[in-house]
Amino acid sequence: MKLVFKKIVLRFSFPAGTSRGVLKEKPSWILNVENNPLVVGECSVIPGLNMDYTDDASYEEKIQWTCSTFNLLYTQLDLDQLLHFFCQELIDFPSILFGVESILYRINLSRGNDVFDSAFARGESTIPINGLIWMGTIEEMKSRVRDKMNEGFSVLKFKIGALDFEEEYRLISQIRAEFGEGLEIRVDANGAFDSENIDEILKRLGDIKIHSIEQPVKTRDWTLMSRICLNSPIPIALDEELIGVNVLGAKQQLLEAINPQYIILKPSLHGGIKGTLEWISLAKKMNIGWWLTSALESAIGLEVIARLAGTMAPEIPQGLGTGGLFENNFDSPLVILNGTLKYKNVKA
Structure with a gap:
């Protein structure tokens, strides 16, 4: 299993105005496991608001470290141990942590273990x-x-x-x-x-x-x-x-x-x-x-x-x-x- 990432730029359907300015596009970084399109996660930032993002280069350096470390530890630790490790290491990078948590969630889901099972997830409620x-x-x-x-x-x-x-x-x-x-x-x-x-x-x-x-x-x-x-x-x-x-x-x-x-x-x-x-x-x-x-x-x-x-x-x-x-x-x-x-x- 190999975790990789790529940057995407999401384009707003209309200029989205806030008191901080008008948003026309925003970046996200998509994590995914090679050869398994169902195991994906997202590291989403709003430049100027996220404290864990200053520029693309430094942010991608941290994501690269995250992917490399994940790939190294995946065969050594179980999913709960991986989650605990990254919750500690990425405490000051909540957007990247959310991406990793999503990856681990979807790995669990692929194994038949839905940790977010609910009436909503089963289509029984809204x-x-x-x-x-x-x-x-x-x-x-x-x-x-x-x-x-x-x-x-x-x-x-x-x-x-x-x-x-x-x-x-x-x-x-x-x-x-x-x-x-x-x-x-x-x-x-x-x-x-x-x-x-x-x-x-x-x-x-x-x-x-x-x-x-x-x-x-x-x-x-x-x-x-x-x-x-x-x-x-x-x-x-x-x-x-x-x-x-x-x-x-x-x-x-x-x-x-x-x-x-x-x-x-x-x-x-x-x-x-x-x-x-x-x-x-x-x-x-x-x-x-x-x-x-x-x-x-x-x-x-x-x-x-x-x-x-x-x-x-x-x-x-x-x-x-x-x-x-x-x-x-x-x-x-x-x-x-x-x-x-x-x-x-x-x-x-």
């Missing part, structure tokens, strides 16, 4: 998901809202913070007025606001019954973030705040200091599968809500995240509706049906 409304012109965003509503979504998440807030607020207010409180609206600011304006913004979002706001201000100001979480009229969800916090004790310290209402978890950013499960365990103990979301993976990585989510039978909608973002994506066994995620051609 996973509720939110529809994502990327930033664009107001007219573009209105069109995307109509499309998502026609597709059966009852939960929409808006990217905000890049346009004029008054325009964004007007749009979301119109959506609320048209569809009523039966539509759950989440917003994601990606750290766009600051201590000068956040209180007024949260008050206004509370007036139109927003479900929650992700990462309202920039990271690493725990004093400000904890004050916001304590006083906000709407729940606060941490996302970027969790990036780079990879040691269990540090995770607990962060959650105790800030005490958010929710955390948003992306395995490629937040410690791979192992790190994600640590965050969830801590959140449950502290009565903090959570949901999983993709970090713009291709169909390869998204399927593994969906299978992981399926093991927990989530009732709160997850952020796993990104499969249609890319014009050159891989074929996927997943399909979106009435605001839920399910396996194709499997009766649910």
